[in-house]
Amino acid sequence: MTKYSSELKVQIASDYLYGRDSYNGLSQKHNIAASIIRTWVKAAELNGLESLKVKRTKREYSVDFKLDVVSYYLKSDVGRNMVAAKFNISPSQVYS
Incomplete structure:
Protein backbone atom coordinates (compact mmCIF):
# COMPACT_ATOMS: atom_id res chain seq x y z
CA MET A 1 0.00 0.00 0.00
CA THR A 2 1.24 3.46 -0.83
CA LYS A 3 1.44 6.26 1.65
CA TYR A 4 -0.19 8.87 -0.62
CA SER A 5 -3.10 8.31 -2.97
CA SER A 6 -2.79 8.82 -6.70
CA GLU A 7 -5.45 11.52 -6.54
CA LEU A 8 -3.50 13.50 -3.95
CA LYS A 9 -0.26 13.25 -5.96
CA VAL A 10 -1.99 14.39 -9.14
CA GLN A 11 -3.76 17.26 -7.35
CA ILE A 12 -0.58 18.54 -5.70
CA ALA A 13 1.48 18.27 -8.90
CA SER A 14 -1.30 20.01 -10.85
CA ASP A 15 -1.52 22.81 -8.31
CA TYR A 16 2.20 23.45 -8.69
CA LEU A 17 2.35 23.05 -12.48
CA TYR A 18 -0.59 25.39 -13.05
CA GLY A 19 0.88 28.01 -10.73
CA ARG A 20 -1.75 27.70 -8.01
CA ASP A 21 0.80 27.19 -5.22
CA SER A 22 4.52 26.88 -4.44
CA TYR A 23 6.50 23.89 -3.19
CA ASN A 24 6.63 25.38 0.31
CA GLY A 25 2.96 26.31 0.30
CA LEU A 26 1.91 22.82 -0.80
CA SER A 27 4.29 21.27 1.71
CA GLN A 28 2.77 23.19 4.59
CA LYS A 29 -0.81 22.76 3.39
CA HIS A 30 -0.56 18.96 3.05
CA ASN A 31 2.18 18.31 5.66
CA ILE A 32 4.36 16.58 3.04
CA ALA A 33 8.07 17.26 2.56
CA ALA A 34 8.78 19.66 -0.29
CA SER A 35 11.37 17.20 -1.67
CA ILE A 36 8.64 14.58 -2.16
CA ILE A 37 6.46 17.12 -3.93
CA ARG A 38 9.39 18.10 -6.18
CA THR A 39 9.79 14.44 -7.14
CA TRP A 40 6.10 14.17 -8.07
CA VAL A 41 6.24 17.37 -10.10
CA LYS A 42 9.39 16.26 -11.93
CA ALA A 43 7.78 12.89 -12.74
CA ALA A 44 4.69 14.68 -14.03
CA GLU A 45 6.80 17.03 -16.16
CA LEU A 46 8.80 14.17 -17.67
CA ASN A 47 6.09 11.51 -18.01
CA GLY A 48 2.74 13.24 -17.58
CA LEU A 49 0.31 13.27 -14.67
CA GLU A 50 -0.69 9.66 -15.47
CA SER A 51 2.74 8.58 -14.21
CA LEU A 52 1.70 9.53 -10.67
CA LYS A 53 -1.06 6.95 -10.60
CA VAL A 54 -0.37 4.03 -8.28
CA LYS A 55 0.56 0.92 -10.22
CA ARG A 56 -1.39 -2.07 -8.94
CA THR A 57 0.55 -4.74 -10.76
CA LYS A 58 4.08 -5.85 -10.15
CA ARG A 59 6.24 -4.81 -13.09
CA GLU A 60 9.28 -6.72 -14.22
CA TYR A 61 12.16 -4.89 -15.84
CA SER A 62 14.60 -6.19 -18.41
Whole structure:
Protein backbone atom coordinates (compact mmCIF):
# COMPACT_ATOMS: atom_id res chain seq x y z
CA MET A 1 0.00 0.00 0.00
CA THR A 2 1.24 3.46 -0.83
CA LYS A 3 1.44 6.26 1.65
CA TYR A 4 -0.19 8.87 -0.62
CA SER A 5 -3.10 8.31 -2.97
CA SER A 6 -2.79 8.82 -6.70
CA GLU A 7 -5.45 11.52 -6.54
CA LEU A 8 -3.50 13.50 -3.95
CA LYS A 9 -0.26 13.25 -5.96
CA VAL A 10 -1.99 14.39 -9.14
CA GLN A 11 -3.76 17.26 -7.35
CA ILE A 12 -0.58 18.54 -5.70
CA ALA A 13 1.48 18.27 -8.90
CA SER A 14 -1.30 20.01 -10.85
CA ASP A 15 -1.52 22.81 -8.31
CA TYR A 16 2.20 23.45 -8.69
CA LEU A 17 2.35 23.05 -12.48
CA TYR A 18 -0.59 25.39 -13.05
CA GLY A 19 0.88 28.01 -10.73
CA ARG A 20 -1.75 27.70 -8.01
CA ASP A 21 0.80 27.19 -5.22
CA SER A 22 4.52 26.88 -4.44
CA TYR A 23 6.50 23.89 -3.19
CA ASN A 24 6.63 25.38 0.31
CA GLY A 25 2.96 26.31 0.30
CA LEU A 26 1.91 22.82 -0.80
CA SER A 27 4.29 21.27 1.71
CA GLN A 28 2.77 23.19 4.59
CA LYS A 29 -0.81 22.76 3.39
CA HIS A 30 -0.56 18.96 3.05
CA ASN A 31 2.18 18.31 5.66
CA ILE A 32 4.36 16.58 3.04
CA ALA A 33 8.07 17.26 2.56
CA ALA A 34 8.78 19.66 -0.29
CA SER A 35 11.37 17.20 -1.67
CA ILE A 36 8.64 14.58 -2.16
CA ILE A 37 6.46 17.12 -3.93
CA ARG A 38 9.39 18.10 -6.18
CA THR A 39 9.79 14.44 -7.14
CA TRP A 40 6.10 14.17 -8.07
CA VAL A 41 6.24 17.37 -10.10
CA LYS A 42 9.39 16.26 -11.93
CA ALA A 43 7.78 12.89 -12.74
CA ALA A 44 4.69 14.68 -14.03
CA GLU A 45 6.80 17.03 -16.16
CA LEU A 46 8.80 14.17 -17.67
CA ASN A 47 6.09 11.51 -18.01
CA GLY A 48 2.74 13.24 -17.58
CA LEU A 49 0.31 13.27 -14.67
CA GLU A 50 -0.69 9.66 -15.47
CA SER A 51 2.74 8.58 -14.21
CA LEU A 52 1.70 9.53 -10.67
CA LYS A 53 -1.06 6.95 -10.60
CA VAL A 54 -0.37 4.03 -8.28
CA LYS A 55 0.56 0.92 -10.22
CA ARG A 56 -1.39 -2.07 -8.94
CA THR A 57 0.55 -4.74 -10.76
CA LYS A 58 4.08 -5.85 -10.15
CA ARG A 59 6.24 -4.81 -13.09
CA GLU A 60 9.28 -6.72 -14.22
CA TYR A 61 12.16 -4.89 -15.84
CA SER A 62 14.60 -6.19 -18.41
CA VAL A 63 18.30 -6.36 -17.68
CA ASP A 64 18.88 -3.67 -20.31
CA PHE A 65 16.42 -1.33 -18.61
CA LYS A 66 18.08 -1.89 -15.24
CA LEU A 67 21.52 -1.23 -16.73
CA ASP A 68 20.22 1.97 -18.36
CA VAL A 69 18.95 3.19 -14.98
CA VAL A 70 22.20 2.37 -13.18
CA SER A 71 24.32 3.86 -15.96
CA TYR A 72 22.30 7.08 -15.98
CA TYR A 73 22.51 7.33 -12.19
CA LEU A 74 26.28 6.89 -12.19
CA LYS A 75 26.93 9.27 -15.09
CA SER A 76 24.51 12.05 -14.19
CA ASP A 77 24.82 14.48 -11.37
CA VAL A 78 21.28 14.07 -10.12
CA GLY A 79 19.93 12.16 -7.14
CA ARG A 80 17.88 9.00 -6.93
CA ASN A 81 14.60 10.89 -6.91
CA MET A 82 15.29 12.59 -10.23
CA VAL A 83 16.54 9.36 -11.82
CA ALA A 84 13.37 7.64 -10.60
CA ALA A 85 11.25 10.43 -12.11
CA LYS A 86 13.05 10.15 -15.45
CA PHE A 87 12.50 6.39 -15.69
CA ASN A 88 9.04 6.42 -14.04
CA ILE A 89 10.04 4.11 -11.20
CA SER A 90 10.24 4.59 -7.45
CA PRO A 91 13.40 5.95 -5.81
CA SER A 92 13.71 2.71 -3.83
CA GLN A 93 13.96 0.81 -7.11
CA VAL A 94 16.87 3.02 -8.17
CA TYR A 95 18.56 2.29 -4.86
CA SER A 96 18.06 -1.47 -5.28
